[in-house]
Amino acid sequence: MYPRTFRYLAPKTLSEAVDFALSHPEEAKYLAGGQSLIPMMKLRIASPSYIIDVNRIKDLSYIKVTDSKLLIGALARHSDIEHSLTVEKNMPILKEAAAQIADQQVRNLGTMAGSISHADPAADWPAVALACKAEFSIVGRNERTVRADDFFLGPFQTALEPGEFLKEIRIPLPDGRYGYSYMKFERKAGDFATVGVAVMLRLKENAIDDAAIALTAVAPKQFRLYDAEKLLMGKEPSKELIEEASKVAAEKSEPSADLRGSVEYKREMARIFTKRAIKAALVRAGWGGS
Amino acid sequence: MTEKEANDRMSISININGKDYSAEVEARLLLVHFIRDIAGLTGTHVGCDTTHCGACTVLMQDEEQKWRAIKSCTIFAVQADGKKLKTIEGLAKNGELHPIQKAFWENHALQCGYCTPGMIMSSLGFLQYNRNPTEEEVRHGISGNLCRCTGYQNIVKAVLAAAKELKDKPNILD
Numbered sequence: 001m002y003p004r005t006f007r008y009l010a011p012k013t014l015s016e017a018v019d020f021a022l023s024h025p026e027e028a029k030y031l032a033g034g035q036s037l038i039p040m041m042k043l044r045i046a047s048p049s050y051i052i053d054v055n056r057i058k059d060l061s062y063i064k065v066t067d068s069k070l071l072i073g074a075l076a077r078h079s080d081i082e083h084s085l086t087v088e089k090n091m092p093i094l095k096e097a098a099a100q101i102a103d104q105q106v107r108n109l110g111t112m113a114g115s116i117s118h119a120d121p122a123a124d125w126p127a128v129a130l131a132c133k134a135e136f137s138i139v140g141r142n143e144r145t146v147r148a149d150d151f152f153l154g155p156f157q158t159a160l161e162p163g164e165f166l167k168e169i170r171i172p173l174p175d176g177r178y179g180y181s182y183m184k185f186e187r188k189a190g191d192f193a194t195v196g197v198a199v200m201l202r203l204k205e206n207a208i209d210d211a212a213i214a215l216t217a218v219a220p221k222q223f224r225l226y227d228a229e230k231l232l233m234g235k236e237p238s239k240e241l242i243e244e245a246s247k248v249a250a251e252k253s254e255p256s257a258d259l260r261g262s263v264e265y266k267r268e269m270a271r272i273f274t275k276r277a278i279k280a281a282l283v284r285a286g287w288g289g290s
Numbered sequence: 291m292t293e294k295e296a297n298d299r300m301s302i303s304i305n306i307n308g309k310d311y312s313a314e315v316e317a318r319l320l321l322v323h324f325i326r327d328i329a330g331l332t333g334t335h336v337g338c339d340t341t342h343c344g345a346c347t348v349l350m351q352d353e354e355q356k357w358r359a360i361k362s363c364t365i366f367a368v369q370a371d372g373k374k375l376k377t378i379e380g381l382a383k384n385g386e387l388h389p390i391q392k393a394f395w396e397n398h399a400l401q402c403g404y405c406t407p408g409m410i411m412s413s414l415g416f417l418q419y420n421r422n423p424t425e426e427e428v429r430h431g432i433s434g435n436l437c438r439c440t441g442y443q444n445i446v447k448a449v450l451a452a453a454k455e456l457k458d459k460p461n462i463l464d
Binding site for chain 1: 291293295296297298300316317318320339340341342344347353358359360361364365366368369412415416419430431432433434435
């Protein structure tokens with residue numbers, strides 16, 4: 001399968017890439033890992049006139065900690081995150097999520113920033129970014145920062161304006177007794193999620209004093225489960241509390257029926273995997289219950 | 291950059307198994323077709339052409355000289371301009387099979403053989419990160435490769451045997 005003909009550029013600097021994209025907003029696409037874009041071009045769902053290959057731009061592959069934030073450059077691959085000691089030490093939920101994306105070969109090329117910019121409603125990273133309260137540094141005519149909460153607008157729709165480029169992901173490092181979990185339910189190895197749940201929870205004394213839960217693949221876009229978070233806040237964890245919070249996942253999901261299951265089935269899976277993910281996060285935060 | 295610098299054809303050169311192959315190609319040419327049709331190395335197969343089956347897996351060296359297993363049907367040849375690749379043809383040395391090839395042979399890890407080159411390149415890709423994998427880790431490592439004969443049991447056995455054999459080698463690709 002061949003994509004339609006396109007014209008190819010491989011700029012050496014980000015400003016050259018962005019300048020060209022801004023002057024061809026409807027016809028140019030950035031190519032980073034290409035693991036979503038190239039399949040779409042082969043199926044001719046996407047047929048950009050210009051491909052701006054950003055892979056020759058130096059110094060965009062970093063993963064580092066600065067000022068209590070984990071910074072991930074636009075060209076950091078899923079596998080870089082999976083194998084990064086900095087990630088393992090500071091933000092292990094990213095390692096847990098990275099290892100569950102697609103397969104080894106796709107992880108070796110695909111990038112976190114690319115997946116977030118692409119905003120497939122069943123992708124893993126947007127849910128993780130929401131639960132981690134990430135923010136995105138964006139370059140276009142100006143530089144600006146957008147919070148994950150304000151970034152995902154709908155299926156394949158984001159706050160990125162035509163020509164803009166997501167340059168860096170910034171994640172505030174958790175402080176205190178945090179527990180985390182990313183649980184993904186897939187129909188077969190390497191498939192997109194039937195449902196994925198990302199949870200970040202903090203325990204102070206015996207109560208939950210911070211909670212962020214986000215779901216993927218069960219709505220037109222990834223979303224935070226604010227009502228469940230509110231329910232958990234300030235309370236001591238218990239089996240009943242987890243049960244109650246996970247019911248919110250079924251209520252707030254708006255899945256569509258497809259090969260991965262019916263609407264009812266997906267709502268039920270959203271509930272079950274939210275329950276398991278909250279529990280796993282609590283255990284990691286040091287909760288002794290069950 | 292200007293539109294003049296954006297071309298639908300380009301002259302590129304890719305080093306495959308230590309040898310340079312140069313050609314003028316269309317920007318939309320997929321790497322797997324460069325490997326098969328231009329370099330003539332047909333050990334790399336096209337299975338599904340949709341990023342699912344892994345039959346086209348090759349190793350590509352990144353900026354830090356790390357070899358990464360990639361699906362060559364999901365990358366343009368122009369992206370590999372100036373890079374080094376390793377394919378199944380680059381493994382045997384002086385008529386001697388690479389230990390992982392031997393392990394596939396000895397463990398009867400191939401039936402029709404169509405998926406084998408991809409399985410082997412993919413296994414070498416993840417064995418670099420994990421020199422002593424468990425059975426489950428092997429299964430996770432090759433989850434991007436499909437065997438339509440469904441001969442997975444012996445493939446997993448072969449990868450585990452190869453890992454043992456390669457245990458003390460500083461560079462498993464040598």
